[in-house]
Amino acid sequence: MKLISCYFIAFLILHTYIVFPTQSKLLKQSNSITQFLYAHNIVRARHGLRPLTWSTKLTNYAKWYANQRRGDCALIHSTGPYGENIFWGSGNNWTPNQAVNAWSSQEAYYNYKANSCLPNKDCWHYTQVVWRSSKQVGCAKIKCLSGDTFVVCEYNPHGNTIGQRPY
Numbered sequence: 001m002k003l004i005s006c007y008f009i010a011f012l013i014l015h016t017y018i019v020f021p022t023q024s025k026l027l028k029q030s031n032s033i034t035q036f037l038y039a040h041n042i043v044r045a046r047h048g049l050r051p052l053t054w055s056t057k058l059t060n061y062a063k064w065y066a067n068q069r070r071g072d073c074a075l076i077h078s079t080g081p082y083g084e085n086i087f088w089g090s091g092n093n094w095t096p097n098q099a100v101n102a103w104s105s106q107e108a109y110y111n112y113k114a115n116s117c118l119p120n121k122d123c124w125h126y127t128q129v130v131w132r133s134s135k136q137v138g139c140a141k142i143k144c145l146s147g148d149t150f151v152v153c154e155y156n157p158h159g160n161t162i163g164q165r166p167y
Contacts, residue, residue, distance in 0.1 A: 080154070084153070087150070092147055
Protein backbone atom coordinates (compact mmCIF):
# COMPACT_ATOMS: atom_id res chain seq x y z
CA MET A 1 0.00 0.00 0.00
CA LYS A 2 2.82 2.41 0.86
CA LEU A 3 4.51 1.66 -2.46
CA ILE A 4 1.29 2.44 -4.32
CA SER A 5 0.93 5.68 -2.35
CA CYS A 6 4.49 6.69 -3.23
CA TYR A 7 3.83 6.05 -6.92
CA PHE A 8 0.56 7.99 -6.74
CA ILE A 9 2.28 10.96 -5.08
CA ALA A 10 5.02 10.86 -7.72
CA PHE A 11 2.29 10.82 -10.38
CA LEU A 12 0.69 13.87 -8.77
CA ILE A 13 3.95 15.77 -8.77
CA LEU A 14 4.47 15.03 -12.45
CA HIS A 15 0.80 15.58 -13.28
CA THR A 16 0.70 19.01 -11.65
CA TYR A 17 3.99 20.24 -13.11
CA ILE A 18 3.34 22.68 -15.93
CA VAL A 19 6.14 23.87 -18.21
CA PHE A 20 6.13 27.45 -19.44
CA PRO A 21 8.73 29.47 -21.37
CA THR A 22 11.56 30.75 -19.19
CA GLN A 23 10.28 34.32 -18.95
CA SER A 24 10.25 35.48 -15.34
CA LYS A 25 6.54 36.28 -15.06
CA LEU A 26 5.50 33.01 -16.68
CA LEU A 27 7.80 31.00 -14.43
CA LYS A 28 6.31 32.68 -11.36
CA GLN A 29 2.81 31.94 -12.68
CA SER A 30 3.76 28.32 -13.39
CA ASN A 31 5.17 27.94 -9.89
CA SER A 32 1.97 29.34 -8.38
CA ILE A 33 -0.21 26.99 -10.45
CA THR A 34 1.96 24.04 -9.47
CA GLN A 35 1.74 24.98 -5.79
CA PHE A 36 -2.06 25.33 -5.89
CA LEU A 37 -2.53 22.04 -7.75
CA TYR A 38 -0.06 20.07 -5.68
CA ALA A 39 -1.51 21.29 -2.37
CA HIS A 40 -5.04 20.36 -3.47
CA ASN A 41 -4.15 17.06 -5.06
CA ILE A 42 -2.03 15.71 -2.20
CA VAL A 43 -5.09 16.06 0.08
CA ARG A 44 -7.34 14.44 -2.51
CA ALA A 45 -4.88 11.57 -3.00
CA ARG A 46 -5.18 10.66 0.70
CA HIS A 47 -8.83 9.81 -0.02
CA GLY A 48 -8.19 8.07 -3.34
CA LEU A 49 -9.72 10.94 -5.33
CA ARG A 50 -8.72 11.93 -8.84
CA PRO A 51 -6.48 14.99 -9.11
CA LEU A 52 -7.99 18.33 -10.00
CA THR A 53 -6.88 19.96 -13.25
CA TRP A 54 -6.15 23.65 -13.74
CA SER A 55 -8.80 25.77 -15.47
CA THR A 56 -8.00 29.11 -17.10
CA LYS A 57 -11.70 29.96 -17.04
CA LEU A 58 -11.89 29.43 -13.27
CA THR A 59 -8.60 31.29 -12.79
CA ASN A 60 -9.95 34.30 -14.69
CA TYR A 61 -13.06 34.31 -12.51
CA ALA A 62 -10.91 33.97 -9.36
CA LYS A 63 -8.72 36.89 -10.50
CA TRP A 64 -11.77 39.00 -11.24
CA TYR A 65 -13.26 38.33 -7.82
CA ALA A 66 -9.97 38.74 -5.94
CA ASN A 67 -9.64 42.18 -7.50
CA GLN A 68 -13.11 43.04 -6.16
CA ARG A 69 -11.72 42.39 -2.67
CA ARG A 70 -8.43 44.29 -3.17
CA GLY A 71 -9.74 47.35 -1.32
CA ASP A 72 -11.00 45.57 1.80
CA CYS A 73 -9.60 42.00 1.75
CA ALA A 74 -12.95 40.94 3.27
CA LEU A 75 -13.81 37.27 3.64
CA ILE A 76 -16.99 37.57 1.61
CA HIS A 77 -17.86 34.91 -0.97
CA SER A 78 -18.60 35.90 -4.55
CA THR A 79 -21.90 33.95 -4.76
CA GLY A 80 -20.84 32.95 -8.27
CA PRO A 81 -21.69 29.73 -10.10
CA TYR A 82 -18.68 27.77 -8.80
CA GLY A 83 -17.58 26.22 -5.55
CA GLU A 84 -15.32 28.68 -3.77
CA ASN A 85 -12.76 28.85 -0.99
CA ILE A 86 -11.38 32.17 0.24
CA PHE A 87 -8.40 32.92 2.48
CA TRP A 88 -7.04 36.04 4.15
CA GLY A 89 -3.60 36.30 5.69
CA SER A 90 -1.91 39.19 7.48
CA GLY A 91 1.02 40.46 5.42
CA ASN A 92 2.03 39.44 1.93
CA ASN A 93 4.28 36.41 2.49
CA TRP A 94 1.56 33.76 2.26
CA THR A 95 2.03 30.98 -0.30
CA PRO A 96 -0.63 29.08 -2.25
CA ASN A 97 0.34 25.98 -0.26
CA GLN A 98 -0.35 27.73 3.05
CA ALA A 99 -3.80 28.87 1.91
CA VAL A 100 -4.79 25.37 0.76
CA ASN A 101 -3.34 23.86 3.95
CA ALA A 102 -5.49 26.24 6.02
CA TRP A 103 -8.58 24.89 4.27
CA SER A 104 -7.39 21.30 4.45
CA SER A 105 -6.65 21.53 8.16
CA GLN A 106 -10.40 21.69 8.70
CA GLU A 107 -10.45 17.94 8.07
CA ALA A 108 -10.01 17.63 11.85
CA TYR A 109 -13.48 19.17 12.25
CA TYR A 110 -15.29 17.00 9.70
CA ASN A 111 -17.34 14.04 10.93
CA TYR A 112 -17.73 11.73 7.93
CA LYS A 113 -20.26 9.45 9.60
CA ALA A 114 -22.57 12.37 10.40
CA ASN A 115 -21.54 14.26 7.23
CA SER A 116 -21.23 17.46 9.23
CA CYS A 117 -18.79 19.71 11.00
CA LEU A 118 -18.15 19.34 14.70
CA PRO A 119 -20.17 21.76 16.85
CA ASN A 120 -19.00 25.38 16.51
CA LYS A 121 -16.36 24.43 13.92
CA ASP A 122 -16.05 25.11 10.20
CA CYS A 123 -15.13 22.31 7.81
CA TRP A 124 -16.76 23.31 4.52
CA HIS A 125 -13.54 24.62 2.97
CA TYR A 126 -12.03 21.17 3.49
CA THR A 127 -15.02 19.37 2.01
CA GLN A 128 -14.83 21.57 -1.10
CA VAL A 129 -11.15 20.66 -1.56
CA VAL A 130 -12.01 16.93 -1.46
CA TRP A 131 -15.39 17.02 -3.21
CA ARG A 132 -15.36 13.93 -5.44
CA SER A 133 -17.24 15.43 -8.40
CA SER A 134 -15.11 18.59 -8.58
CA LYS A 135 -12.77 18.18 -11.54
CA GLN A 136 -11.23 21.62 -12.09
CA VAL A 137 -9.78 24.40 -9.99
CA GLY A 138 -8.56 27.90 -10.71
CA CYS A 139 -7.08 30.24 -8.13
CA ALA A 140 -5.80 33.76 -7.67
CA LYS A 141 -3.65 35.36 -4.99
CA ILE A 142 -3.46 39.13 -4.61
CA LYS A 143 -1.96 41.71 -2.30
CA CYS A 144 -4.70 43.90 -0.86
CA LEU A 145 -4.30 47.65 -0.45
CA SER A 146 -3.68 46.97 3.25
CA GLY A 147 -0.66 44.84 2.31
CA ASP A 148 -2.43 41.64 3.37
CA THR A 149 -2.96 38.55 1.22
CA PHE A 150 -6.26 37.41 -0.28
CA VAL A 151 -6.57 34.03 -2.00
CA VAL A 152 -9.57 32.64 -3.81
CA CYS A 153 -9.99 29.25 -5.49
CA GLU A 154 -12.94 28.35 -7.69
CA TYR A 155 -14.08 24.74 -8.24
CA ASN A 156 -16.09 23.18 -11.05
CA PRO A 157 -18.42 21.50 -10.55
CA HIS A 158 -19.10 23.02 -7.15
CA GLY A 159 -19.16 20.86 -4.04
CA ASN A 160 -20.87 21.07 -0.67
CA THR A 161 -24.21 19.89 -1.99
CA ILE A 162 -26.61 19.41 0.91
CA GLY A 163 -27.28 15.76 1.69
CA GLN A 164 -24.25 14.47 -0.23
CA ARG A 165 -20.90 13.33 1.15
CA PRO A 166 -17.70 14.75 -0.34
CA TYR A 167 -16.20 11.30 -1.05
